[in-house]
Amino acid sequence: MCVRIIIADDHQLLIDGLVGVLNEAEGISILPSANNGRQLLAQLKETSADLVILDLNMPELDGIKTLEVLRSQYPEIKILVLTNYNQPQLMEEIKRLGAHGYLLKNTAADVLKSAIYKVISGELVFNEYIEPTEGDNHFFVDDFMKKFQLTRREVEIIRMVAQGNTSKEIGEQLFVSEFTVTTHRRNIMRKLDVKNLAGLLTFARAHGFLVET
Amino acid sequence: MCVRIIIADDHQLLIDGLVGVLNEAEGISILPSANNGRQLLAQLKETSADLVILDLNMPELDGIKTLEVLRSQYPEIKILVLTNYNQPQLMEEIKRLGAHGYLLKNTAADVLKSAIYKVISGELVFNEYIEPTEGDNHFFVDDFMKKFQLTRREVEIIRMVAQGNTSKEIGEQLFVSEFTVTTHRRNIMRKLDVKNLAGLLTFARAHGFLVET
DNA sequence: TAACAAATACCTACTTCTGAGTATTGATCG
DNA sequence: CGATCAATACTCAGAAGTAGGTATTTGTTA
Numbered sequence: 001m002c003v004r005i006i007i008a009d010d011h012q013l014l015i016d017g018l019v020g021v022l023n024e025a026e027g028i029s030i031l032p033s034a035n036n037g038r039q040l041l042a043q044l045k046e047t048s049a050d051l052v053i054l055d056l057n058m059p060e061l062d063g064i065k066t067l068e069v070l071r072s073q074y075p076e077i078k079i080l081v082l083t084n085y086n087q088p089q090l091m092e093e094i095k096r097l098g099a100h101g102y103l104l105k106n107t108a109a110d111v112l113k114s115a116i117y118k119v120i121s122g123e124l125v126f127n128e129y130i131e132p133t134e135g136d137n138h139f140f141v142d143d144f145m146k147k148f149q150l151t152r153r154e155v156e157i158i159r160m161v162a163q164g165n166t167s168k169e170i171g172e173q174l175f176v177s178e179f180t181v182t183t184h185r186r187n188i189m190r191k192l193d194v195k196n197l198a199g200l201l202t203f204a205r206a207h208g209f210l211v212e213t
Numbered sequence: 214m215c216v217r218i219i220i221a222d223d224h225q226l227l228i229d230g231l232v233g234v235l236n237e238a239e240g241i242s243i244l245p246s247a248n249n250g251r252q253l254l255a256q257l258k259e260t261s262a263d264l265v266i267l268d269l270n271m272p273e274l275d276g277i278k279t280l281e282v283l284r285s286q287y288p289e290i291k292i293l294v295l296t297n298y299n300q301p302q303l304m305e306e307i308k309r310l311g312a313h314g315y316l317l318k319n320t321a322a323d324v325l326k327s328a329i330y331k332v333i334s335g336e337l338v339f340n341e342y343i344e345p346t347e348g349d350n351h352f353f354v355d356d357f358m359k360k361f362q363l364t365r366r367e368v369e370i371i372r373m374v375a376q377g378n379t380s381k382e383i384g385e386q387l388f389v390s391e392f393t394v395t396t397h398r399r400n401i402m403r404k405l406d407v408k409n410l411a412g413l414l415t416f417a418r419a420h421g422f423l424v425e426t
Numbered sequence: 427t428a429a430c431a432a433a434t435a436c437c438t439a440c441t442t443c444t445g446a447g448t449a450t451t452g453a454t455c456g
Numbered sequence: 457c458g459a460t461c462a463a464t465a466c467t468c469a470g471a472a473g474t475a476g477g478t479a480t481t482t483g484t485t486a
Contacts, residue, residue, distance in 0.1 A: 011319045017230015084297070106224045151462060164412035166442065180464050186444070196472085197443075199377035201414050364432060379472065393434050399475070409442085410473075 003120050004048070007033040008040040008066065009055035009082070014105065018053065021109040028116065037066030044074060051078040051120060054099075064097065071098040078119045082112075091126060101125035148191050157184045162201055216333050217261070220246040221253040221279065222268035222295070227318065231266065234322040241329065250279030257287060264291040264333060267312075277310070284311040291332045295320075304339060314338035361404050370397045375414055 005028060007015050015033045022028050031049055034040035040052065052070065056063030063081065070079055080101040081094050091102050100119045103112060104127075115125045150158075160170045167185060171178035194200050218241060220228050228246045235241050244260055247253035253265065265283065269276030276294065283292055293314040294307050304315045313332045316325060317340075328338045363371075373383045380398060384391035407413050 012321045013230050013234070013318060013325065014227055015230075016234045016322050017226050017228075020233025021226070021229045105226060108225045109229050112226065153463065162411055162415060164407070164409055164415060166409070168442085176463085177465055179466055182443080183465075184463085186446090189444075194377070195444085196377055196379070197410050198375055198414060201411065202375065202377060366433065381472085389433085390435055392436055395473080396435075397433080398473080402474075408474085 002027050002029045003116065004029055004031055004050045005053060005116070006031045006040060006043060006049045006051075007053045008035070008037065008063075009033070009053070010035050011055070014055075018112075022113070022116075025113050025116075028113075037063065037069075040066060041069060044077075049077060051080060051116065053080050053082050056081060056083040056094075064094075067094070067097050067099055080115060080119055080125070082107075095124075095126055103127070150188065150191060154184055154188050154191075157181060158188060158200070158204055161185065161197070162204065215240050215242045216329065217242055217244055217263045218266060218329070219244045219253060219256060219262045219264075220266045221248070221250065221276075222246070222266070223248050224268070227268075231325075235326070235329075238326050238329075241326075250276065250282070253279060254282060257290075262290060264293060264329065266293050266295050269294060269296040269307075277307075280307070280310050280312055293328060293332055293338070295325075308337075308339055316340070363401065363404060367397055367401050367404075370394060371401060371413070371417055374398065374410070375417065 005022065007018055007030065009015050009018075012035070019030050019033070022030055031047055032043065034043055040054075054063050054066060054070075063083070067079060067081070070077060078101075079099045080103065081099050082103050082105060084105050094102050101115055101124060103115055103125070107115075118125050156174075157170060160173070165173070167181040168178040170181045174181070189195070189200065192200060192203055194203050218235065220231055220243070222228050222231075225248070232243050232246070235243055244262055245256065247256055253267075267276050267279060267283075276296070280292060280294070283290060291314075292312045293316065294312050295316050295318060297318050307315050314328050314337060316328055316338070320328075331338050369387075370383060373386070378386070380394040381391040383394045387394070402408070402413065405413060405416055407416050
C-alpha cells in the first residue's frame with residue numbers, strides 16, 4: 001500500500017523540496033507535479049491519485065477553484081492545502097469547501113508527513129490560527145522609518161489609519177486633538193510623497209510595513 | 214574547490230527543498246541552515262561560508278538587517294536574496310545594500326543553481342521585475358465576487374480605488390460620470406459592510422482580493 | 427413580454443481629508 | 457546656551473468621500 005500524491009504549486013523550488021522530503025518517507029510515492037490547477041486536472045485524467053497537496057495562489061486556475069472542481073469530480077481524493085496565508089477566515093472557507101487539511105508553508109517536514117498520514121486515515125488537519133509573533137511584525141518597520149524619516153508617532157498613526165480609523169477617532173484613542181492627528185497625517189503624506197489615503201496604504205504595504213502572514 | 218553555502222529561511226520546507234536540489238549539484242556543499250538572522254550570524258562565528266542564501270521575511274532578525282550586518286562584518290561572503298516579494302523598489306534597495314543577487318521563490322531549481330555559480334564567479338544577478346500575469350490576479354476574485362454579490366463593474370472600481378484614484382479620475386478613465394462611480398462605491402461599501410476607504414482596502418486585502426506577489 | 431439586475435446619472439447634505447500657514451512646549455545634542 | 461526636532465494645537469479653504477433618495481437605459485432571463 002502506497003499513498004500516491006500529486007503536488008500542485010507554482011513554486012518549483014517548493015515542489016522540489018517536497019519531493020525530496022516525501023520520497024524518503026514510508027509508503028509515499030510522488031506522481032509528477034503540476035504548476036497550476038489546470039495542469040493538475042489534466043493530470044488526474046491520466047493517472048489517479050490518493051492525495052493532492054494544493055497551493056492556493058496559482059496562475060491559470062487558482063487553488064480555490066481547483067478545490068471546488070476536485071471535490072465535485074473526484075470526491076475520493078484527499079486534499080491538503082498548503083499555503084502562506086495565515087488567515088482564520090480563509091481556513092474556515094477552505095474547510096467549508098471540503099478540503100481535508102490546511103497547513104502553512106513554514107511547517108516542518110515531519111509535521112507535513114504526519115498530516116499526510118492523518119488525512120489518509122480519515123482525519124482532518126486544521127491547525128489553530130497562529131498569531132504572528134512580535135518579530136514578524138517588526139519586519140521592515142525600522143527600515144521603513146529610517147528610509148522615510150518617519151517618527152514613532154507617525155508610524156503609530158499610519159497603523160491606525162490603515163485600520164480604518166478617522167483622524168477624530170485616532171485622536172480620541174491617543175488622547176490628543178484631532179488637529180494633531182491631522183498634522184501628523186499631513187507630514188506623513190509629504191514624507192512618503194503620496195496624495196491620498198489609498199496611496200498611503202498601498203505604499204506602506206508595498207514596503208512591507210503592514211504585513212499579513 | 215567546493216562552494217560552502219548556508220541557507221537562512223524560516224520556511225523549513227523550502228530549506229529542505231533547497232538542500233535536496235543543491236546537494237546533487239557539482240561543487241556545492243550545504244552547511245547547516247538557519248531559521249532566522251540571529252541563528253545565521255551565530256553560525257558564521259563557528260564555520261565560515263562562501264555564500265549565504267537569504268530570505269527577507271524572518272522572525273528574530275529580518276533579512277534586511279541581517280544583510281547589513283553581513284556586508285559590514287563579512288564583506289567577502291556572497292549574498293543571494295531569495296524572497297517572495299516581487300517589487301522593483303525592494304530589489305533596488307537590496308542591491309544598494311550590497312547583496313549579490315535577488316531571486317524570487319518561484320524560480321526554477323536550475324536557474325537558482327546557475328545564479329549561484331554566477332554570483333560565486335563575481336557576477337551580480339538581479340533579474341527584471343516580472344509583471345504579475347493575469348492569472349495571478351484572478352486568484353480569489355471570482356470567489357470574492359460570488360461571496361459578496363459584487364458585479365464586475367464594482368470589482369473593477371475597487372481595484373482603481375485601491376490604486377489611489379479618486380472617483381472623478383476613475384470616471385474619466387472609464388468614460389462615465391463621477392456620480393456613477395460614487396454610486397458604485399456606495400453600493401460596494403454597503404455590500405462589504407465597511408464604513409470608509411481604509412476599511413474597504415483592508416477588507417479587500419484580507420480576503421485575497423488584492424494580491425501583491 | 428414582464429421582471430429583474432446592472433450600469434448609468436443626478437441632487438442634497440454632511441463628514442472627512444488635504445494643503446497651507448502658524449505657534450507652543452519639551453527633549454536632546456553640540 | 458542655542459539650535460533643532462518631535463509632538464502638540466489651531467484656523468481657513470477647498471477637495472473628496474459618505475449617506476440618502478430618485479430615475480433612466482440596457483440586457484438577460486423567467
